[in-house]
Each structure stands twice: as C-alpha cells, then as structure tokens.
Amino acid sequence: MNFLELQVTFSFCMIFLLRMLGMFMVVPVLSKYGILLDGSNKFLVGLSMGIYGIAQVIFQIPFGVLSDKFSRTKIIILGLFIFLIGNIISANFHSIWGLIIGRFLQGSCAISGVCMAFLSDLIRKENYIKSIACIGLSFACSFLISMVTGPIIVHNFGFFSVFWISSCLSIISIIFVFFVLPLSEKNILKSKKKSSYQELLKFIFNKTFFKSYLGVFFLHFLLMMNFMIIPDQFEISGCNVNDQWKIYLITILISFFLLFFFIFYCKLQTILENIIEICIFFIFLSEIIFIISKNNLLFFIIALQVFFISFNFLEVFLPENLRKQKLNCYKGSVMSIYSTSQFLGISFGGIISGWLYSFLTISQMFLFEIFIVSVWFICSFYSRNRLFIK
Numbered sequence: 001m002n003f004l005e006l007q008v009t010f011s012f013c014m015i016f017l018l019r020m021l022g023m024f025m026v027v028p029v030l031s032k033y034g035i036l037l038d039g040s041n042k043f044l045v046g047l048s049m050g051i052y053g054i055a056q057v058i059f060q061i062p063f064g065v066l067s068d069k070f071s072r073t074k075i076i077i078l079g080l081f082i083f084l085i086g087n088i089i090s091a092n093f094h095s096i097w098g099l100i101i102g103r104f105l106q107g108s109c110a111i112s113g114v115c116m117a118f119l120s121d122l123i124r125k126e127n128y129i130k131s132i133a134c135i136g137l138s139f140a141c142s143f144l145i146s147m148v149t150g151p152i153i154v155h156n157f158g159f160f161s162v163f164w165i166s167s168c169l170s171i172i173s174i175i176f177v178f179f180v181l182p183l184s185e186k187n188i189l190k191s192k193k194k195s196s197y198q199e200l201l202k203f204i205f206n207k208t209f210f211k212s213y214l215g216v217f218f219l220h221f222l223l224m225m226n227f228m229i230i231p232d233q234f235e236i237s238g239c240n241v242n243d244q245w246k247i248y249l250i251t252i253l254i255s256f257f258l259l260f261f262f263i264f265y266c267k268l269q270t271i272l273e274n275i276i277e278i279c280i281f282f283i284f285l286s287e288i289i290f291i292i293s294k295n296n297l298l299f300f301i302i303a304l305q306v307f308f309i310s311f312n313f314l315e316v317f318l319p320e321n322l323r324k325q326k327l328n329c330y331k332g333s334v335m336s337i338y339s340t341s342q343f344l345g346i347s348f349g350g351i352i353s354g355w356l357y358s359f360l361t362i363s364q365m366f367l368f369e370i371f372i373v374s375v376w377f378i379c380s381f382y383s384r385n386r387l388f389i390k
Contacts, residue, residue: 002129004182007120009131011181012115013138018173019080020139022087022166023052023106025148025153033159040096048100049349055107056343064336067114072121072332076111077177083109084170091163102163113336116319120335122182129263132316136259140252140312147245211383212321212338215276217345218376219314222283222369224349226307228357228363232291236362238296247301255308259316275317277380282310284373291366 001009027049034045083106090102116132123131140142153161234244286306293299322334356365 001130005123005127005131006117007316008182009134011176012119012131012135014176015076015080015115015173015181016135017138017142018169019083019109020142020175021146022083022162022169025150025162025166026142027146027150029150029154029159029162033154034096034099036159037099038095039354040284044096044100048103050098050347051104052101052107053343053347053350055108056106056110057347060106060113060336060340060343061333062336063110063112064332064334064339065097065355067117067332067336071183072114072118073177073181073183075114075129075332076118078182079109079111079114080138080170080174080177084167084174086237087163087167087170091160091167092212094160098119098239110336110339112336112342113339116335116339117332129316129320132319133256133259133263136312136315137336140256144245144249144252158194158237196286208346209322209334211276211380212318213341214376214379214383215280215314215318215321217341217348218372219283220342221349221352222372223311224346224371225353225365225371228350228353229362230304233300233362234297237293237295237300240296243311247304251301251308252306252312254305254313258309263316276314276321277377279310279313279317280373280380282306284377285368286310287366287370289369291363 029047030049034048035042041338063075063079086105086108088102089105090099090172091302092098093240118133119128119135148163153165181264231244239247283306289299289306293303299375300373318337319335322338353365360368
C-alpha cells in the first residue's frame with residue numbers, strides 16, 4: 001500500500017472502531033436496564049433494540065445515492081452528526097420513547113455503503129481486500145471491547161453514561177473525517193439525465209451483483225440464527241455463560257489470523273475465483289458439525305471456528321465481488337444496496353429465529369439453517385456472470 005491507501009485505511013479503521021464502540025457498548029445492557037425506563041415494557045425494549053436495524057435499512061440507499069451526487073466526505077460527516085444527535089437524545093430523555101427515538105437516529109447514520117464506496121474510490125484493486133480485512137478487524141475489536149467494557153461502564157457510571165461516551169466517540173470520528181481522511185471527488189455524477197436511473201436499476205438487477213446482495217443477506221441471517229441458539233447449546237454442553245466470551249474471542253482471532261494469511265499469501269486463481277462458493281460449503285459443513293456435536297463441547301467449538309472462518313472470509317470477498325465490477329458512477333448506490341441487504345438479513349434473521357425457536361428444538365433449528373445454506377449455494381452458483389436485464 002502507498003501512503004494515501006494507508007491513510008484511508010487507517011482513517012476508516014478508526015472511524016468504524018469509534019462509531020461501533022459507541023454502538024455496541026449498549027447492546028449487553030439494553031435489555032436489563034431498558035426495562036427500568038419510564039413507560040417501558042418488554043415489547044418496547046425489543047423495539048428499541050431492533051429499530052436501529054430498521055433505520056439502517058431505510059437510509060442506506062438514500063445515503064448512497066446522495067454520496068454519488070455530492071461529496072462522500074460531506075455525507076459521512078452528516079451521518080456521524082445524526083449519530084451524535086441520537087446519542088444526546090438517548091442520554092437526556094430518561095424514557096423508553098426517548099431511547100427509541102435516539103436509537104432510530106443512531107441507525108439513521110447509514111454510512112456503511114458510502115464508506116465502502118469511498119474505499120473503492122481511493123484504494124487500488126490489488127490492495128482493496130487488504131483494506132477491507134483491516135476494517136473488518138477493527139469492527140471485530142470494537143465488538144469484543146464493547147462486550148467487556150459496556151457492563152463495567154454501566155455498573156460504575158450508570159446506564160446513560162454509555163450514550164455520553166458514544167457522543168464523545170462520535171465527535172472524535174467527525175474530527176478524523178475532517179482532518180485525517182483524504183478527499184474523494186471521483187464519485188460525483190456529472191450527468192443528470194433520466195437514463196441514469198434506468199442504468200442504476202440495471203445494476204440492482206445484475207445477477208453478478210445479486211450474488212453479493214443475496215450472499216450478505218443469508219450470511220447475516222445465519223449469524224443471527226446461530227447467536228439465538230449457540231449460547232443455549234454452550235450451556236447444555238457445560239460452558240458457563242460467563243466463560244463463553246473467551247471462546248468467541250479465541251475463535252474470532254484465529255479466523256482473522258487465517259484470513260490475513262490467506263489474503264497476503266494465497267495466489268491460487270482457481271481458489272480465488274470460487275472463494276464464495278467454497279466458503280458457503282464450509283458454512284454448510286459447520287452446520288452439520290453443530291448437529292452431530294450434540295453435547296460435545298470440543299466438536300461444538302470446532303463447528304463455531306469453521307463458521308467464523310467462513311464468515312470473516314465472506315465479509316471480505318462478498319464486497320470484493322462488487323468492487324471488481326465496473327460500477328461507473330454508482331459505487332455509493334450499489335454498495336448501499338449491499339449494506340441494506342446486510343441489515344435486512346440481520347432483521348429477518350433475528351425475527352424469524354426468535355419465532356422458530358419458540359417451537360423448534362436446537363437440532364431442528366440447525367436443520368433449518370442447513371436448508372437455508374443449500375438454497376444460498378444454489379442461488380450463488382447460478383448467479384455467476386449472468387444478467388436478469390441484458
């Protein structure tokens with residue numbers, strides 16, 4: 001990487017780390033402390049958790065379209081400013097509805113697609129995967145740090161302190177965008193013709209792109225389903241709930257180590273061309289191991305490790321599948337559709353897994369996941385190099 005690419009990668013690593021730290025710190029404590037707010041009940045607490053994803057789905061594409069028409073830097077700053085306002089509202093209005101409104105505004109900071117398009121503007125093709133992998137690592141670090149520090153901060157400083165800390169982190173992120181992140185004007189549309197909207201629709205219905213849209217939807221759908229049932233299966237297998245984070249930490253770190261090793265040293269073109277289908281197969285394999293592990297903790301951890309390795313590989317190579325296509329002036333729009341698919345997968349995965357788990361056993365849930373992975377593999381295989389619209 002040259003200096004500009006390192007600067008861009010470092011900037012986005014810090015922006016994602018700071019923003020997601022503020023976002024994730026509330027996750028392990030929201031259900032416990034949210035019920036104590038004025039006017040609260042279990043449904044409204046659940047709504048306060050889920051409304052973030054709903055807002056992301058609503059605003060990802062509009063933010064992406066705006067970033068194609070105006071400066072991506074300005075759109076990122078706008079999103080972070082909205083995120084800051086959401087934190088301030090959540091911290092000041094000590095009621096469940098204040099929390100819901102604040103969480104909705106937090107989710108309205110739908111800049112993931114814009115950030116990915118920004119990377120695509122300034123990072124060369126041969127270094128794009130490395131840059132995405134670094135950002136993925138910062139994302140994972142923010143998640144792990146938040147899971148540990150969130151409860152500690154709330155215990156010592158109170159529930160609303162996490163929103164004030166998140167506000168401070170938002171301000172630091174905005175400063176990073178202003179003073180560290182380079183400018184990118186490659187994306188701004190020069191043509192205002194109506195035909196451009198028809199061209200955008202062709203991108204949406206392009207089967208090559210659809211492979212990534214569908215892939216990230218199924219990937220996060222399965223992630224939410226797994227985390228609905230894996231904690232219970234761990235306890236059945238003899239792993240205490242207080243020790244589970246250690247397993248998550250080790251398996252995630254191993255998966256990132258293998259990912260970086262692969263990215264920097266694997267040159268086999270056959271593997272690279274079929275990496276998405278290979279990873280889907282290993283997710284299929286992990287679900288089978290989940291089923292046959294029964295109450296065997298070692299086999300269950302192996303299954304989780306295989307899943308995380310495949311998950312992290314796909315988190316890098318699914319957007320790369322979009323990156324290597326000719327997106328012309330629509331990078332922001334296409335990447336935002338990709339991010340929307342991701343949050344739809346999270347939303348549907350959480351809702352459907354909660355509904356299914358109310359009447360299915362853990363083994364039956366894993367069987368359902370195997371069915372989903374099979375459908376995903378077939379769709380991915382037949383989405384290669386074909387178009388819905390010619």
